[in-house]
Amino acid sequence: MDLNILWFVLIAILYIGFFFLEGFDFGVGMLVPFISRDKDKQKEDRKRRVMINTIGPHWDGNEVWLITAGGATFAAFPEWYATLFSGFYLALFLLLLALIGRGISFEFRSKEKAKKWRNTWDWMIFAGSLITPLLLGVAFGNILRGVPIDANMNYTGSFFNLLNPYSLLAGITIVAISVLNGSVFLSLKTDGEIKEKATALAKRIWKYVTLLLALFLIWTYLETDILNGMGIVPGLILLLGIIATILTGWLLNRRSLGWSFFMIALTIAFFIVAIFFALFPRVMVSSIDPNFSLTIYNASSSPYTLRVMTIVAATFVPIVLIYQAWSYWVFRKRLTAESQLEY
Numbered sequence: 135m136d137l138n139i140l141w142f143v144l145i146a147i148l149y150i151g152f153f154f155l156e157g158f159d160f161g162v163g164m165l166v167p168f169i170s171r172d173k174d175k176q177k178e179d180r181k182r183r184v185m186i187n188t189i190g191p192h193w194d195g196n197e198v199w200l201i202t203a204g205g206a207t208f209a210a211f212p213e214w215y216a217t218l219f220s221g222f223y224l225a226l227f228l229l230l231l232a233l234i235g236r237g238i239s240f241e242f243r244s245k246e247k248a249k250k251w252r253n254t255w256d257w258m259i260f261a262g263s264l265i266t267p268l269l270l271g272v273a274f275g276n277i278l279r280g281v282p283i284d285a286n287m288n289y290t291g292s293f294f295n296l297l298n299p300y301s302l303l304a305g306i307t308i309v310a311i312s313v314l315n316g317s318v319f320l321s322l323k324t325d326g327e328i329k330e331k332a333t334a335l336a337k338r339i340w341k342y343v344t345l346l347l348a349l350f351l352i353w354t355y356l357e358t359d360i361l362n363g364m365g366i367v368p369g370l371i372l373l374l375g376i377i378a379t380i381l382t383g384w385l386l387n388r389r390s391l392g393w394s395f396f397m398i399a400l401t402i403a404f405f406i407v408a409i410f411f412a413l414f415p416r417v418m419v420s421s422i423d424p425n426f427s428l429t430i431y432n433a434s435s436s437p438y439t440l441r442v443m444t445i446v447a448a449t450f451v452p453i454v455l456i457y458q459a460w461s462y463w464v465f466r467k468r469l470t471a472e473s474q475l476e477y
Contacts, residue, residue, distance in 0.1 A: 137440035138430040141210040142417070144447065145203055146410040152199035153267075153308070154315070154402045159193045161316015162186070163236065163263025164309075166256055169320070169331045175249065181328055182256055184469050186240065188323040191465045193240065195458055197233065209443055213287050213433035214417040221281060221289025222273055225296055229269045236262025267312045268305040272296060275304030278358055278409055280421035287428060300357045307346045311405070314343050314382070315398045321391045325468050333386065336394070340383035347376045347405070359419070360412040368412040375404030 135143075162185055170181035208215040219226060235258050243255035279300050282291040317339070320332035351372045354360065360368050378400040385394040413419070417433055420426035434440065 137437065137444060138210075138434050139415075140444065141206065141434075141440060142410070142414065142430045145206050145210070146406060148199055148203035148206060150403050150406045152196070152203060153270075153311075153406060154399050155192070155199060156196040157267070157308075157312045157402060158315040158319035159189045159196055160263040160267050160309075160312040161314065162189050162320060163259045163316070164313055165316055165320065165332070165335070167260050169328060169335070179249075179252060182252075183244075184324060184328060185320065186243075186259070187469055188320060190240065191461060194237065195461065197237075198454075206443075210435055210440060211417055211428075211430065211433045212435055214428050217283060217287050217289055217418060217428060217433075218273075218277075221283075221291065222276075222296065224293045225269055225273060229266060232262040232265040232269070236266070263312075264309060267308040271305030271308030272301045274308075274409055275301030277418055278304075278354070278412055280358070280419035280427075282422050283418060283420035283426050283428065284422060285426050287426070287433070290422070300353055303346070303350055303353060307343075307350050307405075310339070310343045310346050311398070311402060314339055314379075315395075315402070318382070318386070318391060318395050318398055322395060323468055333391070337383065337386050340379060340386065343401075344376055344379045344383070347372065347379060347401075351376070354412070358412065359424075368408040371404050371411055372408040375401045375408065378404060 166182055166185050170178050170185060172178040172181060204215075207218070239255040239258040239262065243252050243259075246252070273296075276296050276298070279298070281289060281295060284290050314336060317332045317336040321329050321336065324332065351369055354372070355369060378397045382394045382397040382401065385391075385397060415429045415431065416427045417430060418428040420428075435443075
């Protein structure tokens with residue numbers, strides 16, 4: 135395995151980590167205004183605070199996976215970074231606004247006790263948690279489907295080229311997986327009414343997630359050129375993701391919440407691996423001419439840069455992983471209505 139392939143794999147791993155860890159954050163954020171509903175508004179606010187506190191110690195750390203993936207792309211494959219960020223500029227700007235609005239909401243909602251104040255920030259958490267995975271899913275759908283890239287590696291389309299049915303399906307699928315991920319996470323991290331509502335929701339929606347994944351698999355074979363490259367392999371990987379989702383539902387009905395959470399992790403991993411398998415050795419597909427596609431070789435940095443990056447990553451990434459694992463261990467206990475809440 136040369137360093138170009140190694141960094142392609144490492145970037146895929148970073149996105150797997152992001153979509154799993156930040157995925158349950160997004161899911162919880164989308165569920166805050168709904169699972170917390172109660173006729174007693176004080177109890178409703180308390181439930182919302184419990185839900186937000188389940189992800190409070192982790193959400194900003196989980197976003198680092200996305201930042202690191204972007205930084206790795208910039209350093210290892212600068213031509214990919216340049217084409218992606220210039221061509222998807224408006225979409226990524228909206229993504230940034232969603233992340234900023236979501237982060238501000240976590241910090242500001244508890245600064246004032248007024249119902250209107252907290253309700254506004256809670257809906258901003260919902261919006262940011264919905265828009266972010268939707269836009270990222272649309273971006274990956276377009277990268278896989280192909281976008282207009284010319285011989286100079288320049289994106290020649292517009293924002294509206296990105297809003298096609300296939301890519302929107304990819305975005306909706308990521309959103310649905312995140313909701314399922316978040317509901318199972320709440321089942322593990324809370325008790326009482328919140329846990330029961332989250333578990334009941336997970337039992338209802340896993341079937342729809344399975345259906346969306348199956349539809350995405352079929353549409354991928356109809357819409358993309360994966361049969362010309364890696365053939366049926368990416369489809370088999372995505373099929374494993376569908377099986378993992380089915381097992382999630384089966385385990386939920388058996389009240390095996392920990393294993394259900396693990397199966398969702400596998401679903402996300404298989405989903406991302408299938409996309410990167412279908413792309414390899416490309417990083418962006420050109421819809422104008424396959425020869426104009428960006429690959430891990432024509433879009434990469436120099437061999438020296440890749441060697442230095444590999445040494446740095448081998449040194450510091452294990453430290454970051456150990457620290458993040460430690461933070462999850464420290465905040466591993468369930469939260470209840472009697473817990474001390476900060477948000």
